[in-house]
Amino acid sequence: xxxxxxxxxxxxxxxxxxxxxxxxxxxxxxxxxxxxxxxxxxxxxxxxxxxxxxxxxxxxxxxxxxxxxxxxxxxxxxxxxxxxxxxxxxxxxxxxxxxxxxxxxxxxxxxxxxxxxxxxxxxxxxxxxxxxxxxxxxxxxxxxxxxxxxxxxxxxxxxxxxxxxxxx
Numbered sequence: 001x002x003x004x005x006x007x008x009x010x011x012x013x014x015x016x017x018x019x020x021x022x023x024x025x026x027x028x029x030x031x032x033x034x035x036x037x038x039x040x041x042x043x044x045x046x047x048x049x050x051x052x053x054x055x056x057x058x059x060x061x062x063x064x065x066x067x068x069x070x071x072x073x074x075x076x077x078x079x080x081x082x083x084x085x086x087x088x089x090x091x092x093x094x095x096x097x098x099x100x101x102x103x104x105x106x107x108x109x110x111x112x113x114x115x116x117x118x119x120x121x122x123x124x125x126x127x128x129x130x131x132x133x134x135x136x137x138x139x140x141x142x143x144x145x146x147x148x149x150x151x152x153x154x155x156x157x158x159x160x161x162x163x164x165x166x167x168x
Contacts, residue, residue: 027143030057031127035092036118038104043117045124049142052088054167056159059125059135061095062102067134070151075112077156085167089114094125094133140166 032046048055058074060067071091074081081087091114093103100120107116119125128135130149136159138146146162148155 027145030137030139030142030144031124033119033124033127035124036120038107038116038118046142048090049139052139053141054085054163055088055090055139056163057090057092057124057137057139059092059094059119059128059130059133061093061133062099062106063095064133066151068106069153070134070136070155071112071114072110073151073153073156074114074159075110077160078113081160081163085163087163087167090117091115092117092119092124094119094122096120096122138162138166 030045030049032044034042034044035048036042058067058070060071062068074089078089081089091112093100093116095103095118097120100118103116103118125133125135128137128147132149134149134151136148137144138159145166148159148162
């Protein structure tokens with residue numbers, strides 16, 4: 001009798017821990033990391049999150065073709081997204097010292113209206129546990145509520161649908 005009760009309790013505890021783990025993973029705080037602006041100033045992700053109720057953070061690199069495709073696709077619909085959801089989009093480059101000199105010339109040729117920031121030491125990338133880019137998160141009230149890795153054409157529509165779930 002005791003063994004059966006003990007086994008059932010273990011199963012209940014394990015399920016509860018798994019459920020709580022999923023909840024905490026789904027809505028973890030945006031990591032507090034110092035990023036650099038294109039003008040060379042530093043800004044913390046805490047400040048960004050406190051100034052924006054709903055935001056998208058996308059990690060990308062100049063050498064990543066899917067990243068550039070995603071940013072180009074979002075750029076086409078970004079103004080509509082702002083009007084409909086009041087979202088702020090941050091494209092955060094993970095380029096290192098070898099490729100970071102390509103960032104400014106590349107974005108000068110783009111029609112990207114969102115803010116570009118630099119994660120020069122890949123601290124944000126590491127804190128998210130990201131191995132490949134593009135990596136995109138939706139942040140609401142400082143909490144990461146959605147994560148996605150990769151890009152295929154049309155993904156911006158899926159991202160928008162997710163964004164609508166969290167807009168007010």
